[in-house]
Amino acid sequence: MLIGRQSWQFANRPVIESWASSGGPFEAEGNLAADFDILHDDLWMGQDSYEKAHRHLLEEAINSALQKVNLSKEDMHFMLAGDLINQITPSSFAARTMQIPYFGLFGACSTSMEGLALASFIVNYQGAKKTITGASSHNSAVEKQFRYPTEYGGQKPPTAQWTVTGAGAAVVTDNPDKSGKPVTTSATIGKVVDMGLSDPFNMGGAMAPAAADTIISHFKDLNIEPSYYDLIVTGDLGRIGQETTYELLHQSGLNITRNQFQDCGLLIYKDDQPVQSGGSGAGCSASVLYGHLLNQMKKGVYNRILVVATGALLSPLSFQQKESIPCIAHAVSIEMN
Amino acid sequence: MGDKKKQKLTPEQQQYQQLEQKHELKRPVVKNCIKAFLVGGTICLIGQAITYFYIYFFNFTEQTAGNPTVATMIFISMLLTGFGIYDHIGQFAGAGSAVPVTGFGNSVISAAIEHRTEGFVLGVGGNMFKLAGTVILFGVFSAFIVALVKTLLTMMGVL
Numbered sequence: 500m501l502i503g504r505q506s507w508q509f510a511n512r513p514v515i516e517s518w519a520s521s522g523g524p525f526e527a528e529g530n531l532a533a534d535f536d537i538l539h540d541d542l543w544m545g546q547d548s549y550e551k552a553h554r555h556l557l558e559e560a561i562n563s564a565l566q567k568v569n570l571s572k573e574d575m576h577f578m579l580a581g582d583l584i585n586q587i588t589p590s591s592f593a594a595r596t597m598q599i600p601y602f603g604l605f606g607a608c609s610t611s612m613e614g615l616a617l618a619s620f621i622v623n624y625q626g627a628k629k630t631i632t633g634a635s636s637h638n639s640a641v642e643k644q645f646r647y648p649t650e651y652g653g654q655k656p657p658t659a660q661w662t663v664t665g666a667g668a669a670v671v672t673d674n675p676d677k678s679g680k681p682v683t684t685s686a687t688i689g690k691v692v693d694m695g696l697s698d699p700f701n702m703g704g705a706m707a708p709a710a711a712d713t714i715i716s717h718f719k720d721l722n723i724e725p726s727y728y729d730l731i732v733t734g735d736l737g738r739i740g741q742e743t744t745y746e747l748l749h750q751s752g753l754n755i756t757r758n759q760f761q762d763c764g765l766l767i768y769k770d771d772q773p774v775q776s777g778g779s780g781a782g783c784s785a786s787v788l789y790g791h792l793l794n795q796m797k798k799g800v801y802n803r804i805l806v807v808a809t810g811a812l813l814s815p816l817s818f819q820q821k822e823s824i825p826c827i828a829h830a831v832s833i834e835m836n
Numbered sequence: 837m838g839d840k841k842k843q844k845l846t847p848e849q850q851q852y853q854q855l856e857q858k859h860e861l862k863r864p865v866v867k868n869c870i871k872a873f874l875v876g877g878t879i880c881l882i883g884q885a886i887t888y889f890y891i892y893f894f895n896f897t898e899q900t901a902g903n904p905t906v907a908t909m910i911f912i913s914m915l916l917t918g919f920g921i922y923d924h925i926g927q928f929a930g931a932g933s934a935v936p937v938t939g940f941g942n943s944v945i946s947a948a949i950e951h952r953t954e955g956f957v958l959g960v961g962g963n964m965f966k967l968a969g970t971v972i973l974f975g976v977f978s979a980f981i982v983a984l985v986k987t988l989l990t991m992m993g994v995l
Contacts, residue, residue, distance in 0.1 A: 548953035648950035650917050651967065652926020652933050652942045654868070657861035695849040696856070704856045742859040773927070776861065 503720025505688050512682040512836065513622040516570075516629075516670040519563035520790035521556045522782075523638065523664030529768045534791035535665070536563045542639055542664065553582065553589040553637035556666040556782070558596055560633055560789070564668045575599045575670070576627035579618050581610035581634055582781050583641050590635070599631065607810030608735050609689070610634040611667065611785040612829040615806075616686035618671040619831070625673070633668030633789070636780030645699070645815055658701040660737045661774035663767060667785030669793075677836040681796050685721055689713035689828040691812065697823045699813060703740025703764075703776055706809040709826035710736060711747035714807055717830050718753060725755045728832070729801040732792065734784030734808035735764035737777030763787035784808040796835055803834045872932030875925065879936045883909055906937050913941035918949065943967040 502508045521537040522529075523544075532538065537559050544552040557580065565572060578597060580590040581604035594601035606613040614632035621627045639649045641662045647653050671683070692709040710733050718725060725731065736744055741762045748755050763784045764777035788806055795801055809828040818824070845853070887905045890896040896904065916922040922942045925933045933939055947966050951959035965972065989995045 550953075643950055647967065648946035650920060650923050650942070650946035650949055652917075652922045652924075652929075652939060652946075654927055654930035654934070656863050693849075694852040694856075695845045696853065701860065704860060707856065708852055739856075739859050739861060743856050746855060746859070 502685070503716070503722075505690070505716055506685055506720035507616070507620055507623075507688075508685045508721070509619050509623040509683055511623045511673065512677060512684060513619040513671050514674045514677050514836075515681045515683065515793065515833065516672045516674060517564045517567040518667065518669040518789035518793050519560050519567065520665060520667040520786040521559040521563070522666075522786055523556075525638065525661075525772070526663065526665050526767065526786070529772065531767050531787065531791045534794050535786065536560070536790070542637075549637055549640040549643065550584060550589060553584065553635060553640045554592045554596075556637060556664070557582070557589060557593040557633055557635040557668070560635070560666040560668040560786075561593065561597060561631055564631065564633075564670050564789070568670060570629065570670065572597050572599055575629050575631045577602060577618070577621060577630045579604055579614040579630065579632040580668075581605050581614065583607060583636055584644060589637070589640070590633075606808075606827060606829065607812050608636075608779060608781050608783060609808040609810030609827050609829050610781045611734065611788065612686075612806055612808035612831045615669065615671070615683065615831045616688065616829055618669075619683040619686060622671050622673050627673075629670060629672045631668055631670050633666060634781040634785035635666030636662055636664065636782035638662045638664040638780070641780060655775055656700050657775050658698070658704065658739055659775040660702055660735065660764060660777050660779035661768070661772075662780040663735075663764075663778045663783040663786060665780075665782035665786035667782065667787070667789030669789050680836055681793055681833050682836050683831055684834050685717075685832045687713055687717040687720060687830040689716075689830070691825045691827050693823055693825040695823045697818065697821065699818045699824070701739065702735075702779060702811045702824070703737035704743060705824040706736055706811055706826040706828070707740040707743035707747060709828040710740070710744045710807055710809045711751070713828040713830050714744075714748060714805075715751050715753065717805065717832075725753050725759065728759065728803045728805045730792075730804040731755060731760050732766075732788075732804060732806055733760075733762045733764075734806075734810075734828075735777070735779035736762050736809055737764045737775075737779065739776055740809070741765065766791065781810075793833075796833070799835075801835075803832070805830055805832050868930050871928060872930045875929035875932035876936060877932075879909075879933065879938055883936070909936070909938050910941035913938035914945045917942050917945045922946075940968055940971060943971075
């Protein structure tokens with residue numbers, strides 16, 4: 500049901516039945532290694548191109564999520580997935596393997612929550628009984644497209660972020676047995692915000708206003724206070740974006756505490772890993788939510804969380820043509836039933 | 837950011853960018869310069885040692901030792917790029933490892949490695965010079981302009 504200007508409330512509380520994540524060697528050395536279902540010690544992952552490895556990551560996350568609840572891909576009515584590569588080929592090619600009716604999404608790094616919001620909406624209104632949604636990114640494949648060759652010795656500024664090699668997938672169902680399971684209760688769809696920043700090595704700074712806009716709209720639409728949530732977690736704002744968003748939220752009068760406000764891009768790596776301002780990429784929020792965060796919810800650490808995935812909607816062409824970076828953020832509220 | 841660019845921004849955008857600037861991490865310029873000086877200097881020192889090596893052990897003179905030295909430096913750069921070391925040196929040294937000929941080698945070789953999966957013709961051949969090509973183009977063009985100026989000055993009897 501539409502609530503407020505841009506939010507949905509899911510009265511039937513779609514269940515996140517199972518979730519899984521896969522990651523690469525750099526994530527295996529990170530903070531959340533224990534929460535990944537599959538970790539690779541090689542970036543190629545037994546494939547002959549990084550793009551194939553990228554697709555492989557998503558397939559593994561999906562298969563792993565299905566196996567956990569003994570479901571097969573034939574049980575899935577729809578699959579919603581996306582990534583950062585041109586024409587989202589890794590996701591579409593994974594959908595070819597899966598043979599599940601498929602929606603290809605592009606919301607840059609906000610794809611994970613765009614997918615979860617739409618999957619919940621479809622399930623909530625009996626458009627499907629079971630859906631699977633996911634997002635992924637592969638450091639080498641994404642850097643190749645957006646930046647320089649991976650082995651090129653260019654110096655990255657301290658504002659830059661490290662693209663996560665990882666995928667996350669979740670099975671969203673209309674299962675009436677919701678006890679002890681995480682359910683999605685509402686979602687806020689963001690609008691595109693552009694504050695005129697044009698430095699592709701400072702995505703956090705560009706995305707912060709979009710994140711703040713969506714979070715403010717969420718609380719306004721649902722007419723709740725930030726204290727409703729145990730945790731408000733952003734997708735990949737990194738150090739600069741997170742600080743900036745925090746200040747913007749306080750300026751708007753939202754009373755969010757520092758501990759309550761975290762970022763997947765800062766959770767995933769250790770402090771001594773050379774990632775400059777933190778992790779980024781479509782797989783960042785997906786692998787952290789569909790691994791660490793939902794595991795924590797299951798353990799009872801958090802009861803209600805708001806996940807806000809942020810995306811920078813630029814292309815290598817648009818920034819070479821000196822265009823600024825338009826950004827977006829989508830939020831989904833997840834609660835333990 | 838230039839004033840011209842700033843004028844195009846709305847007041848809201850300007851206000852936000854001021855706020856964002858407070859949180860932005862700045863490049864440590866002085867530290868980067870020192871690191872670039874030291875690493876760049878070390879690379880040149882190695883180059884100089886190789887030049888002497890060719891002069892003392894082979895029949896090269898100071899004028900002719902340049903070519904084999906450059907070839908050797910690029911070969912070393914190629915190995916370091918291929919083994920995934922040069923990008924780490926680059927992150928530490930910045931311009932120190934980008935400006936010498938090894939940096940030029942790295943930009944060609946990294947692009948060649950990157951596009952190997954698209955085949956030899958369209959992948960390696962088509963992309964090898966995507967970073968270095970611009971250096972070659974404007975290098976040759978500036979050399980042409982300098983040569984033209986010198987020729988004209990010589991013809992006019994100034995030089």
